[in-house]
Amino acid sequence: MAKSVEKVYGQALFDAAVEKSKVDDLYDGAISLKDILVKEKDLLTMLNNPRITEEEKNDIIDKVFADKLDGELIGLIKLMVKNNRQKNMIGVLDFFISKIKELKKIGIVKVISAEELSKENKDEIEQKILSTTEYVSLEVKYVVDKDILGGLIIRLGDRVVDSSLKTKLEKISRELSKIMLEMQ
Numbered sequence: 001m002a003k004s005v006e007k008v009y010g011q012a013l014f015d016a017a018v019e020k021s022k023v024d025d026l027y028d029g030a031i032s033l034k035d036i037l038v039k040e041k042d043l044l045t046m047l048n049n050p051r052i053t054e055e056e057k058n059d060i061i062d063k064v065f066a067d068k069l070d071g072e073l074i075g076l077i078k079l080m081v082k083n084n085r086q087k088n089m090i091g092v093l094d095f096f097i098s099k100i101k102e103l104k105k106i107g108i109v110k111v112i113s114a115e116e117l118s119k120e121n122k123d124e125i126e127q128k129i130l131s132t133t134e135y136v137s138l139e140v141k142y143v144v145d146k147d148i149l150g151g152l153i154i155r156l157g158d159r160v161v162d163s164s165l166k167t168k169l170e171k172i173s174r175e176l177s178k179i180m181l182e183m184q
Helices: 005-019 023-039 041-048 054-065 071-082 085-102 119-132 165-183
Strands: 106-113 137-144 152-156 159-162
Touching: 005 023, 005 071, 005 085, 023 041, 023 071, 023 085, 041 054, 041 085, 054 071, 054 159, 071 085, 085 106, 119 137, 119 152
Parallel strands: 106 137
Antiparallel strands: 106 152, 152 159
């Protein structure tokens, strides 16, 4: 099975970061590079332009990033340009950043509630997650969604804890429907 471009390049950058003890530098650089690419859409458009030669693109990369990024990241950009994979750059950076967060035991959490949570509630949720996982810190995104009616939905990686009132009501409705069918 073929590996995705994001995984291949992202894993190579991760391996280099660990091997060369540059985890923090490359992590910070990757976040900065991603921010630049997201904000400066013209830069990525230019890197994707087939009319601009690889040499011209490399010159632009050097001018834009020489004093901003580690050589490893500049090398990654140039390699991706050489292999015509620059359109996957943000995905590669996302993969790399997630691998570093995994290494540093930083959990990415999304908490959905029906109404805005108080600071005390947020602190309690975060402490509970930290005490029941191996994470040493969390990046938590709080979202208000009135459609869940009450309770919480907590997403941590590929795990979901759904204690929303909406889900509980749907479950009760399904069970009642089964009972009604059995009675007929």
